[in-house]
Amino acid sequence: MEVRVGGAEIEKALSKPSPFGIDIDVSKYVVEEPSVEEFKALELEESVRRASTRLGFNGIRPSYIQVDQTALYTLLEKRLRGYGVTVIPLRIALEKTDLARRIAWRLVDPRSDKYTALAYLKGGELGYFIYVPPNVKVDIPIYTCLVLKLERRAQLAHNVVYVDEGSEAHVVTGCAVPHGVREGLHVGITEFYVSKGARLTFSMIHAWSPGVHVRPRTAVYVEEGGEYVGYYITYNPLQSIQMYPVTSLQARAKAYSASVIVGLGSGDYDVGAKIVLEGSGASGEVVSRTLGLDESRITARAEIVGRARDSRGHIECLGLLVSEKSSITAHPQIKSENPGSTLSHEAAIGRISREELEYLMSRGFTEDEAKSIIVRGFMKVDVPGLPEVVRRHVDRIVGTISKLAMG
Amino acid sequence: MSLLSLEAVSVCVDDRIIVRDVSLNINPGELHVIMGPNGAGKSTLLAAIMGLSHVRVCGGRILFNAVDITHFPSYERAKLGISLAHQVTPTFRGVRFLEVAKAISSRFNTDWRTLASLLNVEDLLLRDLFSGFSGGERKRAELYLALLQNPRVALLDEPDSGVDIDTLRVLAELIDYIVFTQGTSVILVTHLGPILEKLPRITRAHIMVEGAIVYSGDPSHVIPVISKHGYTRGLEVFGGEGGWS
Numbered sequence: 001m002e003v004r005v006g007g008a009e010i011e012k013a014l015s016k017p018s019p020f021g022i023d024i025d026v027s028k029y030v031v032e033e034p035s036v037e038e039f040k041a042l043e044l045e046e047s048v049r050r051a052s053t054r055l056g057f058n059g060i061r062p063s064y065i066q067v068d069q070t071a072l073y074t075l076l077e078k079r080l081r082g083y084g085v086t087v088i089p090l091r092i093a094l095e096k097t098d099l100a101r102r103i104a105w106r107l108v109d110p111r112s113d114k115y116t117a118l119a120y121l122k123g124g125e126l127g128y129f130i131y132v133p134p135n136v137k138v139d140i141p142i143y144t145c146l147v148l149k150l151e152r153r154a155q156l157a158h159n160v161v162y163v164d165e166g167s168e169a170h171v172v173t174g175c176a177v178p179h180g181v182r183e184g185l186h187v188g189i190t191e192f193y194v195s196k197g198a199r200l201t202f203s204m205i206h207a208w209s210p211g212v213h214v215r216p217r218t219a220v221y222v223e224e225g226g227e228y229v230g231y232y233i234t235y236n237p238l239q240s241i242q243m244y245p246v247t248s249l250q251a252r253a254k255a256y257s258a259s260v261i262v263g264l265g266s267g268d269y270d271v272g273a274k275i276v277l278e279g280s281g282a283s284g285e286v287v288s289r290t291l292g293l294d295e296s297r298i299t300a301r302a303e304i305v306g307r308a309r310d311s312r313g314h315i316e317c318l319g320l321l322v323s324e325k326s327s328i329t330a331h332p333q334i335k336s337e338n339p340g341s342t343l344s345h346e347a348a349i350g351r352i353s354r355e356e357l358e359y360l361m362s363r364g365f366t367e368d369e370a371k372s373i374i375v376r377g378f379m380k381v382d383v384p385g386l387p388e389v390v391r392r393h394v395d396r397i398v399g400t401i402s403k404l405a406m407g
Numbered sequence: 408m409s410l411l412s413l414e415a416v417s418v419c420v421d422d423r424i425i426v427r428d429v430s431l432n433i434n435p436g437e438l439h440v441i442m443g444p445n446g447a448g449k450s451t452l453l454a455a456i457m458g459l460s461h462v463r464v465c466g467g468r469i470l471f472n473a474v475d476i477t478h479f480p481s482y483e484r485a486k487l488g489i490s491l492a493h494q495v496t497p498t499f500r501g502v503r504f505l506e507v508a509k510a511i512s513s514r515f516n517t518d519w520r521t522l523a524s525l526l527n528v529e530d531l532l533l534r535d536l537f538s539g540f541s542g543g544e545r546k547r548a549e550l551y552l553a554l555l556q557n558p559r560v561a562l563l564d565e566p567d568s569g570v571d572i573d574t575l576r577v578l579a580e581l582i583d584y585i586v587f588t589q590g591t592s593v594i595l596v597t598h599l600g601p602i603l604e605k606l607p608r609i610t611r612a613h614i615m616v617e618g619a620i621v622y623s624g625d626p627s628h629v630i631p632v633i634s635k636h637g638y639t640r641g642l643e644v645f646g647g648e649g650g651w652s
Contacts, residue, residue, distance in 0.1 A: 377502030
């Protein structure tokens with residue numbers, strides 16, 4: 001998709017609500033003038049450091065940091081440079097590279113809703129641009145970090161990732177606020193291009209606060225024989241989040257999407273993923289684990305559309321309701337447009353049963369330990385192909401989640 | 408001094424007495440078999456020894472290593488070295504078998520890999536615990552978790568029901584090994600079944616009827632009689648012979 005519309009149409013979309021999630025009055029939030037700066041890791045101010053610590057990014061040097069509407073980028077670490085990887089603010093990439101100009105806003109239509117329109121019109125094309133050249137296997141994760149630091153601000157990011165033919169890369173993006181930020185809006189547009197035979201894993205970790213609204217808008221295009229793995233995890237309170245990334249798979253391409261959602265406070269979570277099996281032999285799986293705590297409301301959506309022969313798709317939506325004041329709704333949907341497509345789904349929402357607790361207590365665990373084992377096991381999704389360092393990172397987060405469930 | 412002693416134990420479920428005045432003494436490295444018809448109270452007795460909350464000891468006391476554990480919670484009993492292979496297991500939706508196995512092996516400092524291989528549960532470890540398991544898989548998985556606690560007393564509640572002949576042989580060999588090589592004490596609850604034929608060194612056989620242990624004796628004597636005549640007629644055969652518990 002290419003944007004060939006005038007500004008007026010996009011301006012009009014500024015008042016267009018999303019079909020899902022609660023509607024937000026975006027005019028309440030101030031959008032700062034976008035700016036781009038180079039930085040040295042040591043210069044990061046304390047509040048940004050604290051935000052990245054909440055993401056478990058201790059000791060990690062992100063290649064790109066965006067604080068509110070300021071893009072901070074650094075020289076790539078030596079090993080990433082050695083692979084020929086590019087990580088720069090999209091705004092710079094749009095000035096310097098044809099590729100960025102050619103592909104930006106091709107997968108996400110800025111007229112989709114008020115959030116995409118806002119990012120298009122006022123975001124100043126902040127966000128990161130990552131390019132991985134052909135036939136390299138980048139075995140170290142590329143870390144990026146988006147921090148919302150000031151009150152009542154809107155942070156608008158537009159990220160574009162292009163993994164060239166036969167390559168492999170792992171991107172980890174953390175989005176957070178430092179403790180103390182009460183209100184804010186984060187809109188993140190992300191477009192992933194996974195070329196022929198390439199492989200991309202993308203892990204997104206969120207650590208927001210109770211007054212923050214979050215609206216990621218993600219689209220993924222996977223060429224023939226390529227593979228995309230998406231892993232999303234949120235485990236801190238927020239006001240609302242709504243996201244529904246769409247992945248388009250060409251022939252023999254694969255996608256795996258996992259969402260781990262911990263509903264906290266009075267937060268409204270509307271999270272899911274859609275995979276479209278466009279090419280023959282394509283396969284996709286959408287997995288979600290939702291944990292309902294406090295007074296949170298969670299909607300877990302998933303859809304797989306089978307349009308090609310020999311394509312396969314499966315959805316698994318599991319919810320665990322811990323608090324009686326919380327609610328979880330699951331909407332798994334499968335749609336076949338080709339007789340050669342095999343699709344299936346399963347959804348279940350339950351609670352921690354007395355029988356399960358009793359069983360684990362008879363194995364030597366106190367009631368709290370038993371609950372922790374159940375929650376930890378439930379929230380731990382074996383995401384295929386994550387690098388070990390990322391896997392350890394998310395395992396630590398899952399450990400934190402099981403403690404949260406204990407209150 | 409016995410490792411596990413039941414002194415005139417009665418067990419209630421809600422307000423009903425299910426087990427009456429049962430006394431048993433189990434020494435280290437002994438294999439006791441409790442047999443009896445359906446509804447005799449065998450599983451309730453094991454649940455009471457384990458301290459499960461749906462049953463209540465309403466008479467007598469349970470001693471482990473001379474310590475009165477009658478009112479200990481189940482996790483304390485497990486830590487002392489008592490383990491139960493449940494007859495009925497809950498299904499853990501979304502929780503991998505491996506996660507639970509690792510948690511238990513970490514708690515009891517045991518090796519989850521070796522025992523998994525021995526009980527042939529390796530292929531099940533990445534599945535949700537007990538979810539969609541066949542009868543035999545469920546029994547093997549349950550015995551695996553019970554033994555992963557490296558217990559001093561293992562309470563095995565019908566581990567042989569619904570398993571195939573090959574699995575039955577493995578179970579019998581494993582029980583024989585943990586009792587007579589490792590010195591673990593075992594109380595095996597079973598309907599009279601083929602597993603007993605594969606366990607040549609049973610220490611003592613007990614017959615439980617209507618909540619009471621009505622006969623205890625030498626297994627080489629008890630098992631063939633019950634096998635041939637059933638419980639009602641078998642108990643008549645034993646008549647006034649010695650060995651009443």
